[in-house]
Every structure is written in C-alpha cells, then in structure tokens.
Amino acid sequence: MIDFEWYRSFISIYKHQSVSAAARARFLTQPAMSQHLAALEAEVGEVLFIRAPRKMIPTDKGKELYARIVPLIENLETMTLEITHAASPTILAPIIRLGSAGEYFTKRALSRVHDLEVRFSVQFGITSALIESLQNDQLDLAIATQKLHLPGIEYTKIEExxxxxxxxxxxxxxxxxxxxxxxxxxxxxxxxxxxxxxxxxxxxxxxxxxxxxxxxxxxxxxxxxxxxxxxxxxxxxxxxxxxxxxxxxxxxxxxxxxxxFTNELYAAYKIEQKQNPIYQHIIKGLKQT
Missing domain, CATH: 3.40.190.10 (Periplasmic binding protein-like II)
Structure with missing residues (x-):
C-alpha cells in the first residue's frame, strides 16, 4: 500500500529538483527522502526521475504522476487546514512571520492587514535578504520588490x-x-x-x-x-x-x-505553502485597493 508521505516527498523532489533541498523543505533527512522515492518507484513499477549531476529530472511517468496527484494532495491539505481552523475558533490566531520593506509595510500594507485574524511577527529588510530568510525558514511570507528566481520559491503579484x-x-x-x-x-x-x-x-x-x-x-x-x-x-x-x-x-x-516608472510588488512564499488558506487570506488582504 502506498504511504501518503511518499507522495508528499515525491512532490517536494519534483518542485525542488533535488533530494537534499526537498529533504530540507520537509524537515526530513536525505536518506529518508530517498527511501520514500525508492518505495514509491517500486510501487509504481517505473523510474520517476533521472538522476543527473546536481539535478533530478522527471521522467515521462514522473511528469504524469505529478500532474495527476498534485491537485488531489493540495486540495486535501487545504481542506484539512480549513477544517482544523473552523473547528478550533477559541485557539489563538496563527502567527505569520512576514518580511517587508519598512516603509511599504508601515504606509501601505499595515492598513490592509490590520483587521485580519492573524498575528504578525514582522521583519524589515531588502528583498534579497528577505528571500534568503524565506528559504531558510525564518519567514513564512515576504513582500518582494522583484522576483528572485530561486528553487522552491513562488510569487503572487500584489500591486504596482x-x-x-x-x-x-x-x-x-x-x-x-x-x-x-x-x-x-x-x-x-x-x-x-x-x-x-x-x-x-x-x-x-x-x-x-x-x-x-x-x-x-x-x-x-x-x-x-x-x-x-x-x-x-x-x-x-x-x-x-x-x-x-x-x-x-x-x-x-x-x-x-x-x-x-512603475515597479511590481509580490508576495513570496515556499511552493509547498501555495494552497495554505492562511497565506491566501493574507495575500488577498494585501491586494486590496
């Protein structure tokens, strides 16, 4: 029987294109991540990745599996988070570690998120430093003035x-x-x-x-x-x-x-948190005009 965690590890490897990076993102050891992938490949009966130097390249079967299971896994995780949040109204609001330029958060973002049912721990800095903190799991969300194309990071445009x-x-x-x-x-x-x-x-x-x-x-x-x-x-x-x-x-x-001149602003977050309803709630608030 296929373990649900095998799927999650497979998705993480697919997104990060690296077993070690996927292991860090899932707070697992690299051997454990490799075991998950090997077990899933044995169950499926086909190789899912070609092991290239410093990169995991998905095979056609790997691409097919990813396309089929990602919507199901993301919907299941989103539903679980929503049910947990709805069933526990007395629990303190979640803490979100948010990074931003100080002037933007003070003069723009604060007016848009002050009434959200979220507790913020805010860190100020320039985009490069904030994205690095995001990669190192020191932030949950960052307001970025540019897209830095780094593995595991995704962006949603907020405004110009x-x-x-x-x-x-x-x-x-x-x-x-x-x-x-x-x-x-x-x-x-x-x-x-x-x-x-x-x-x-x-x-x-x-x-x-x-x-x-x-x-x-x-x-x-x-x-x-x-x-x-x-x-x-x-x-x-x-x-x-x-x-x-x-x-x-x-x-x-x-x-x-x-x-x-105009400049685009983005909400940046880890790819695996894309469907997190709390993150989406904050991003929707930041997009208010």
Missing part, C-alpha cells in the same frame, strides 16, 4: 507602485536653456544607496543611459528621504503611496510628472 521625482515644496524649477536631463544632473540628490538603485530606473526608462550624478546624501530608508526633502536637503525619487500626506500639507511637490 509608481515612483515620481519629489522636491521641497518651495523649490524653484527653472530648466532654462538646459535639457531636463542636464538640469537634473546638476541638482542635489538624496539616494537610497551609493549606486543610485532607484534613480537609475528613471534614467534607464526615459534617457536610456546611466545618470551622471553623485548622491549628495545617502539614506537607506524612504521615509527618512521624504523627511529630508521636507527639510530642504535635496530631491529624490519616491513611491506615490508614501508622499500623499506631504503633498496635501504642501511640504513637497512632484516635478516632471511624465518622468515616472
């Missing part, structure tokens, strides 16, 4: 953020005989990093080149950059969701409104 050029409200903008690019190159810029990680996007999309500027100030927090602009310390490029209150209070203003 729009970035604009922001200056102090009383700043004078007089391009004169200069081109817009020349004028921008001469200004005092506040950057998120020395390599101009956000400023470069404007130049790439609108001028098809790298900017010829050196940042006057470097501040690795968009909220701090906004306050610096309010104090007249320079100009920068910020997401529109962050500056609404400052615009209304006439502390800053947007210049050259045609010079913008």
């Amino acid at each position: 953020e729009t970035f604009v050029i922001v200056v102090p409200f009383d700043a004078e903008v007089n391009v004169g005989e200069h081109s817009v690019e020349e004028w921008l190159n001469e200004q005092r810029w506040i950057s998120y990093g020395l390599e101009l990680p956000i400023i470069r996007r404007i130049w790439k999309e609108h001028f098809q080149k790298r900017p010829k500027i050196r940042p006057y100030h470097v501040m690795s927090d968009l909220r701090t950059i906004l306050e610096a602009i309010e104090y007249g310390m320079g100009m920068s490029i910020l997401p529109t969701y962050l500056i609404q209150e400052s615009l209304q209070q006439q502390k800053v203003k947007v210049i050259f409104p045609d010079l913008t």
Whole structure:
C-alpha cells in the first residue's frame, strides 16, 4: 500500500529538483527522502526521475504522476487546514512571520492587514535578504520588490507602485536653456544607496543611459528621504503611496510628472505553502485597493 508521505516527498523532489533541498523543505533527512522515492518507484513499477549531476529530472511517468496527484494532495491539505481552523475558533490566531520593506509595510500594507485574524511577527529588510530568510525558514511570507528566481520559491503579484521625482515644496524649477536631463544632473540628490538603485530606473526608462550624478546624501530608508526633502536637503525619487500626506500639507511637490516608472510588488512564499488558506487570506488582504 502506498504511504501518503511518499507522495508528499515525491512532490517536494519534483518542485525542488533535488533530494537534499526537498529533504530540507520537509524537515526530513536525505536518506529518508530517498527511501520514500525508492518505495514509491517500486510501487509504481517505473523510474520517476533521472538522476543527473546536481539535478533530478522527471521522467515521462514522473511528469504524469505529478500532474495527476498534485491537485488531489493540495486540495486535501487545504481542506484539512480549513477544517482544523473552523473547528478550533477559541485557539489563538496563527502567527505569520512576514518580511517587508519598512516603509511599504508601515504606509501601505499595515492598513490592509490590520483587521485580519492573524498575528504578525514582522521583519524589515531588502528583498534579497528577505528571500534568503524565506528559504531558510525564518519567514513564512515576504513582500518582494522583484522576483528572485530561486528553487522552491513562488510569487503572487500584489500591486504596482509608481515612483515620481519629489522636491521641497518651495523649490524653484527653472530648466532654462538646459535639457531636463542636464538640469537634473546638476541638482542635489538624496539616494537610497551609493549606486543610485532607484534613480537609475528613471534614467534607464526615459534617457536610456546611466545618470551622471553623485548622491549628495545617502539614506537607506524612504521615509527618512521624504523627511529630508521636507527639510530642504535635496530631491529624490519616491513611491506615490508614501508622499500623499506631504503633498496635501504642501511640504513637497512632484516635478516632471511624465518622468515616472512603475515597479511590481509580490508576495513570496515556499511552493509547498501555495494552497495554505492562511497565506491566501493574507495575500488577498494585501491586494486590496
């Protein structure tokens, strides 16, 4: 008789393309994972993977089996989680370890998830660090500003953020005989990093080149950059969701409104948690407009 755990191990190996990575994801030893696969292959009567260096390649039989059992296994796990949650209303809400950029969580995400029946343990950081924590099981979900194509990680788009050029409200903008690019190159810029990680996007999309500027100030927090602009310390490029209150209070203003770019934001999670109803509940909340 086939053990249900054999199927789960087979699915994990299929998704991770590695016995060792699948074992880590399932909190099993590598020998145990290999035993599950060998037992399933013996029961099926055919080889399910070709063992290549550093990679497990599914055979036609392996592909067929995966296509047939994945919907059944995922539906069964989802139903079990939903029944458990519904049958235990008095149990404390689950704790979800969520990673995000601090400014996005504070100014955008928090308003969308504050009323969910979930307890959050929030970690702030840049996308690369958050995805690494997700891979190492230190986070359950991460809000990512880009897709890093790593084994075992899947992404669901949440929304698009729009970035604009922001200056102090009383700043004078007089391009004169200069081109817009020349004028921008001469200004005092506040950057998120020395390599101009956000400023470069404007130049790439609108001028098809790298900017010829050196940042006057470097501040690795968009909220701090906004306050610096309010104090007249320079100009920068910020997401529109962050500056609404400052615009209304006439502390800053947007210049050259045609010079913008959009960036996609994603919820990132382990592939095996794709059908987790709690994760889907949070992602649905994050997608609210």
